[in-house]
Amino acid sequence: MPTILTVPLALAAVLLLMLLFIVGRRAWRAMLFRRLDAYQEYWLKQLPALLAGATPHVSSLDKPKAREVLESLLVRRLQTSDPVVRTQAIQLLERSGLLDSRLELLQRGSRWQRLHSAAILGQVGSPTVIPALLEALHDKNHAVRIAAVRSLGVIGSAKVAPALVRFLVASKAVDKTVWLDAALLCVTDPQQFLPLLQSERPELRALGAQAIAECCEHLAVDQLEPFVFDPDPEVRAQVARVIGKTGGASAVRLLIAATYDEEWFVRLRALAALGQLRAVAALDAVMRAMGDHNFRVRQQAAATLAALATHPEEVLQALTLGNDRYARESYLSQLARSGMLWNTLPLLCSKQDSLRRGAEELLENAIRAGYFHEVQYAAETDPDPDIRTAAARLLEKCGTNLAFSGAEHGAGPLAPAHSG
Amino acid sequence: MPFRSHTILLSEGISAVVYWVVLLNKLIACYYALVLPVYAVIIVAALWSSYRHRQALKCRALQRVRESPLTPPVSILVPAYNEALSICESVRGLLQLDYPAIEIIVINDGSTDATLDALRREFGLVPTRLAWRKTLPCANVRCVYISPAERRLLVIDKVNGCKSDALNAGLNFATSPYFCTIDADVILESDALLRVMAPVLNERSLVLAAGGIVRVVNGCQVANGAVAEVRLPKRSIEVLQVIEYLRGFLFGREGWSALNALLIISGAFGVFSRRVALEIGGYRNDTVGEDMDLVVRMHRHLRSIRKPYRIVFVPDPVCWTQVPADLKTLVRQRARWHKGLLDVLWRSRCMFFNPRYGPAGMLAFPYQAAVELLGPIVEVIGIISLTLSGVLGIFRWGQLLSIALFAYLAGTILSVSAVLLEELTYRRYKTMGELFRLLAYTLFDFFPYRQFLIFCRIKGMVDYVRRPHQWGAQQRTGFKPAPAAR
Numbered sequence: 090m091p092t093i094l095t096v097p098l099a100l101a102a103v104l105l106l107m108l109l110f111i112v113g114r115r116a117w118r119a120m121l122f123r124r125l126d127a128y129q130e131y132w133l134k135q136l137p138a139l140l141a142g143a144t145p146h147v148s149s150l151d152k153p154k155a156r157e158v159l160e161s162l163l164v165r166r167l168q169t170s171d172p173v174v175r176t177q178a179i180q181l182l183e184r185s186g187l188l189d190s191r192l193e194l195l196q197r198g199s200r201w202q203r204l205h206s207a208a209i210l211g212q213v214g215s216p217t218v219i220p221a222l223l224e225a226l227h228d229k230n231h232a233v234r235i236a237a238v239r240s241l242g243v244i245g246s247a248k249v250a251p252a253l254v255r256f257l258v259a260s261k262a263v264d265k266t267v268w269l270d271a272a273l274l275c276v277t278d279p280q281q282f283l284p285l286l287q288s289e290r291p292e293l294r295a296l297g298a299q300a301i302a303e304c305c306e307h308l309a310v311d312q313l314e315p316f317v318f319d320p321d322p323e324v325r326a327q328v329a330r331v332i333g334k335t336g337g338a339s340a341v342r343l344l345i346a347a348t349y350d351e352e353w354f355v356r357l358r359a360l361a362a363l364g365q366l367r368a369v370a371a372l373d374a375v376m377r378a379m380g381d382h383n384f385r386v387r388q389q390a391a392a393t394l395a396a397l398a399t400h401p402e403e404v405l406q407a408l409t410l411g412n413d414r415y416a417r418e419s420y421l422s423q424l425a426r427s428g429m430l431w432n433t434l435p436l437l438c439s440k441q442d443s444l445r446r447g448a449e450e451l452l453e454n455a456i457r458a459g460y461f462h463e464v465q466y467a468a469e470t471d472p473d474p475d476i477r478t479a480a481a482r483l484l485e486k487c488g489t490n491l492a493f494s495g496a497e498h499g500a501g502p503l504a505p506a507h508s509g
Numbered sequence: 510m511p512f513r514s515h516t517i518l519l520s521e522g523i524s525a526v527v528y529w530v531v532l533l534n535k536l537i538a539c540y541y542a543l544v545l546p547v548y549a550v551i552i553v554a555a556l557w558s559s560y561r562h563r564q565a566l567k568c569r570a571l572q573r574v575r576e577s578p579l580t581p582p583v584s585i586l587v588p589a590y591n592e593a594l595s596i597c598e599s600v601r602g603l604l605q606l607d608y609p610a611i612e613i614i615v616i617n618d619g620s621t622d623a624t625l626d627a628l629r630r631e632f633g634l635v636p637t638r639l640a641w642r643k644t645l646p647c648a649n650v651r652c653v654y655i656s657p658a659e660r661r662l663l664v665i666d667k668v669n670g671c672k673s674d675a676l677n678a679g680l681n682f683a684t685s686p687y688f689c690t691i692d693a694d695v696i697l698e699s700d701a702l703l704r705v706m707a708p709v710l711n712e713r714s715l716v717l718a719a720g721g722i723v724r725v726v727n728g729c730q731v732a733n734g735a736v737a738e739v740r741l742p743k744r745s746i747e748v749l750q751v752i753e754y755l756r757g758f759l760f761g762r763e764g765w766s767a768l769n770a771l772l773i774i775s776g777a778f779g780v781f782s783r784r785v786a787l788e789i790g791g792y793r794n795d796t797v798g799e800d801m802d803l804v805v806r807m808h809r810h811l812r813s814i815r816k817p818y819r820i821v822f823v824p825d826p827v828c829w830t831q832v833p834a835d836l837k838t839l840v841r842q843r844a845r846w847h848k849g850l851l852d853v854l855w856r857s858r859c860m861f862f863n864p865r866y867g868p869a870g871m872l873a874f875p876y877q878a879a880v881e882l883l884g885p886i887v888e889v890i891g892i893i894s895l896t897l898s899g900v901l902g903i904f905r906w907g908q909l910l911s912i913a914l915f916a917y918l919a920g921t922i923l924s925v926s927a928v929l930l931e932e933l934t935y936r937r938y939k940t941m942g943e944l945f946r947l948l949a950y951t952l953f954d955f956f957p958y959r960q961f962l963i964f965c966r967i968k969g970m971v972d973y974v975r976r977p978h979q980w981g982a983q984q985r986t987g988f989k990p991a992p993a994a995r
Contacts, residue, residue: 093911100918107925108948111932115944232564266711270573303577330578384642388684415640422640428657431635462636462652 128158136162140177145185160187164212179215188213192221203233211240219246226256234260235267242271250276254285258293265296273304286316286324298327310337317343322352329355333362341368348374353383360386364393372397376407379416391419395427402451409454421460430455431463434471437479449483456487465489527901533894534903540887544880545919547872551764552926558767559759559934562824571700574707575609581709582610583702583780584683588675589615589693593623597631599693602734604659608702613662614679615693619648619669628664632656639682645791647678672776673792673799680791683783690800692777694831696726696736701826705780708821715818717807718781720774721826722758724937725751727834736829739937741946746839748950749958750832756927756954759824759934766822770873772808774820776800778828785810796856798849805857808869825935840965847882847969854878885963885970920955927951 131149132139139145150156166178182188191213195206207225210218222244225237238256241249253272276282285297298321301313313335316328329347332340344366347359360378363371375397378390398404401424408417424430436448452464461484468480574580585603589596596615603613617625628634634654648670656662667678676690687709689702701721709716727750728742741748765771774781776799786792789806792799804820811818833839854877861878863870895912898904904912928947931937938944 093907094914097911097914097918100915100922104918104922104925107922107929111925111929111948112944114932115941119941273573299579302579303573334578418640422638425637425639426655426660426663428655428660430637431655431657460638462638466636 124154125158128155129162131155132159132162139181139185140174150185156187156190159185160191160209163187164209167212167214179213182213182215188215188218192218195221195225200230200233203228203230204236207233207236207240211236211243214244216244216246219244219249223249223252226252235264238264238271239267242267242274245274247275247277250278250281254281257285257296258288269296269300269303272300276300276304279304280312283312286319291321294321295323298324302327302330310335310340310343314339314343317347322350322355325350325352325355326358329358329362333358333365336366340366341370344368345371345374348378353381353386356381356383356386357389360389360393364389364396367397369397369399372404376404376416379408379419380413387415387419391416391423394420395423395429400447401429402447402454405451405454409458417458421455421458424451424455425460425463430460431467434463434467434476434480435473437483438473438475452483453487456484456489461487461489523901526897527903530894530897530901530903533890534898537887537891537894540879547876547880548923552760552923553764554767555760555764555930558763559824559930563934571703571707574703574710575607577710579710580609580706581687582612582685583608583706584612584614584679584685584688584783585702586676586679586683586688586690587613587615587693588618588672588679588690589620589624590618590669590672590675591620591622591624592693593620593627595694596624597627598734599691599695600628600632600662602697603691604661605699605734606697606702607699608706610685611661611702612683612685614682615662615664616675616679617664617666618672618675619667625664625666629654632662632664633658634664641682643681644787645677645680646794647674647681650678653682671794673794673796676799677791677794680783680786686783687780688783688786689778689780690776691828692830695723695777696731696734696829697778698827698829699735701778701828702780704826705778705823708819708823709780715782715811715816716821717785717811717818718774718779718804718820720762720771720779720822721828722762722822722824723754723775723777723828723830725754725832726829727832729829731829739939741938741943742834744834745950745953746836747832747834748946749954750839752924752927752947752951752954753958754832755931756924758822759927759930760923762822763824765873766820768868768872769819770868771820771822772805772869772873772877773801774804774822775828777830778826781807796849796852797845798853801849802853802856805853805860805869808866809857809860812866812869836961840968843962843965844969844972847885847966848973850877850882851970851973854882885966888959888963889967917955920959921951924951924954 132155135143135145135149145159150159160182163178163182166174169175179188191206191209194202195210196203198206203225207222210222219241222237222241226234226241228234228237234256238253241253250272253268253275257268257272272282279301282297282300285293285300288294288297298316310332313328313332316324317332319325319328325347329344332344341363344359344363348356348363348371350356350359356378360375363375372394375390375393379387379394381387381390394404395401405417405420408420411417421430430452433448433451436444437452439445439448455461456464464480464484468477468484471477471480585606587596587599587603592599600613600615603611615628617628634656636652637655639653648668651666651668654664654666656664663682665678665682667675670678680688687706689705691697705719705721708719725742725747726736727744727747728740729736730738730740741751762771762773779800781803785807786803789803789810791803793802796802807818807820833842854874857874860866860870860874862875866874895904895909899906899909925948928944928951932944938947
């Protein structure tokens with residue numbers, strides 16, 4: 090019998106241990122937090138005097154938990170934006186020897202201590218810790234190196250930017266997220282990322298392009314010009330995106346050039362960027378893109394066109410004359426989706442002739458193309474009788490007298506037009 | 510003489526039965542000898558992945574995901590059938606999501622109640638026409654509505670189909686590179702979308718799909734469309750489901766995600782690449798496990814074109830869902846899930862032990878087939894075989910007790926491990942009393958709850974064999990209330 094039950098008994102013991110561990114851990118945590126609360130209460134009482142210049146008694150710093158609590162209290166104080174509080178907290182960290190012991194642990198501690206110290210020093214954020222963290226970028230342990238990168242990012246000093254870029258180039262495998270987070274906080278001049286775009290390693294080029302795309306406010310468009318024609322389509326797409334953010338004298342010209350790119354997603358980015366820049370000068374290029382062989386590019390062109398056109402009725406007229414049903418539908422659909430057709434309705438009663446005529450022309454063309462739902466709905470339900478009358482008159486003029494009934498045919502899909 | 514021959518025949522018959530029972534016992538022992546190490550691998554992978562994720566959380570600046578111009582927009586698809594009571598609250602909650610660019614597409618799937626009227630009143634919907642391509646097959650769209658006050662909202666009113674059909678219709682109208690599927694009766698935490706999309710921005714390879722954890726909302730205090738206080742439910746059947754969800758998500762999905770072999774992203778809350786979904790033909794209308802089916806076909810597609818990809822489970826974005834509070838509903842739900850599993854696995858049977866599909870084909874697929882699908886049958890055969898072994902004297906009763914104890918304890922250790930992982934990581938259940946209750950219920954997870962689930966699953970399999978293409982009244986998960994007409 091004992092041999093039969095050996096395995097179940099062993100499993101029962103494991104189960105019991107697990108249950109005890111879970112309950113014990115919860116109880117231990119509760120106890121630990123009570124003890125930490127007691128230390129915290131003690132230090133909070135002492136803190137005003139300590140911050141004012143007193144030095145903590147050596148015996149009060151004997152226990153590691155007591156030191157930890159004081160350190161975490163001070164680190165929390167450092168997160169405040171008040172420079173006086175920050176200075177006092179850093180001075181107290183130095184006076185109590187907590188900062189020195191952290192720096193020493195970062196250099197000579199165990200792996201876990203180095204890791205923890207790198208994280209804490211980042212939160213301290215004092216410039217005095219930067220050299221130690223830069224040194225930690227060469228630590229033998231990958232996790233410590235990453236923690237150092239992260240902490241340098243938290244400090245966010247522009248001085249460390251070149252070291253971060255060098256670290257990326259020298260490293261074989263870097264956690265992309267951590268590096269980007271840190272680099273974006275430290276690098277104030279995106280030009281420092283430009284060399285990455287010329288790297289032979291594709292992952293560095295992509296990372297450089299992403300970094301530039303995320304912090305492009307201060308980048309001049311001239312510096313990006315060579316990369317509009319970069320052999321890597323990912324770089325070209327990101328650069329188009331950046332140009333859409335930065336703008337500049339030659340931005341529209343470069344983006345128009347990018348609308349001819351062989352890759353559909355570069356063309357799409359360029360069109361989106363033109364929309365962001367509200368580049369009316371690019372109207373012709375966007376109109377041309379309405380006939381792009383790729384469906385997504387056409388959709389983006391329609392969205393850009395809806396954003397660009399100050400006189401949508403003229404664009405619609407041009408598209409109607411162009412006899413491209415898909416371009417016209419895409420444009421009208423964008424106008425409907427953005428609410429522009431609905432928002433144009435009150436202009437039917439405008440006292441300004443030009444506005445009223447523009448609205449009439451737009452809505453008339455829309456109704457004739459099958460986009461009558463908004464007008465019909467307004468004719469039936471709008472609380473303003475003038476708008477109801479104007480909408481009804483417009484419908485009558487176009488010969489559309491259908492009562493709104495769900496309009497199944499109105500919601501019908503487009504047949505596939507082109508490939509892509 | 511005849512008496513002797515009868516005795517001989519009887520003894521020969523018994524010998525044959527004994528032979529087969531011994532063989533069965535050996536086969537079942539082999540089965541568990543293979544399955545238990547797989548469990549161990551999954552647990553280790555889950556622990557490793559969980560540790561890595563918690564490390565990543567320390568450094569992941571959600572702020573950057575929120576502010577980055579590279580964060581892709583997301584179309585949120587909300588299929589709604591007879592959700593008049595909750596749909597407005599759900600949509601308002603979605604509009605409050607902390608995410609830079611969302612488009613919410615509510616698909617009214619031919620509701621027979623006032624779902625559409627409620628939306629029209631609440632958001633001032635205006636009928637419109639939009640150009641769209643019927644890239645994916647779906648039932649007729651009756652009308653499209655926009656909200657002039659809330660441009661991010663689009664409502665599609667369509668003829669009744671099924672959940673997959675509604676999702677396909679939504680996909681036809683979606684414009685973002687990623688889409689998120691959400692059941693109309695779940696609660697998302699405000700930063701859930703941001704958290705689930707973080708890997709999309711940060712991973713090196715294309716992230717095809719990402720899913721968050723689904724937790725049980727029963728018993729929790731809900732206020733203003735958000736979970737105000739996490740509590741364990743009162744009913745035993747609900748608490749057992751809490752443990753089951755913890756085990757399924759924290760171990761199962763976390764582990765498979767670490768191996769890039771995740772076959773399921775929950776349809777209640779999952780993010781998918783729209784381009785790839787369109788490439789593979791969207792959701793299938795003739796399956797109930799549409800979420801799993803989509804993920805499995807994504808694996809197949811990307812493996813066949815040899816493109817690196819990731820399908821990830823992210824354990825910190827939480828979606829709170831209501832689980833069945835009565836046995837009848839639970840039986841129906843689980844039978845339907847198992848039917849869906851069988852259907853999906855059968856359709857993609859070419860992946861079974863096929864090295865072409867990598868870890869998904871070599872590990873996850875055989876696991877799903879052998880453990881999740883056939884596990885209930887093996888367990889029933891095991892119970893019968895062991896009982897016969899006792900009756901026929903193959904095993905002594907002491908040995909039988911030992912085997913039963915071994916099975917019970919091994920199963921319970923798995924359940925307790927799930928609670929342990931929860932305790933080591935997210936600790937959503939704060940009080941000691943709730944922890945004790947949770948641990949106490951783990952003792953009933955392997956017996957009798959598991960046997961109950963076995964019954965549900967076998968019912969699902971039988972149902973599939975009898976009526977493979979009839980999903981009947983159980984077509985929707987989490988939709989309330991489901992009328993008998995469906």
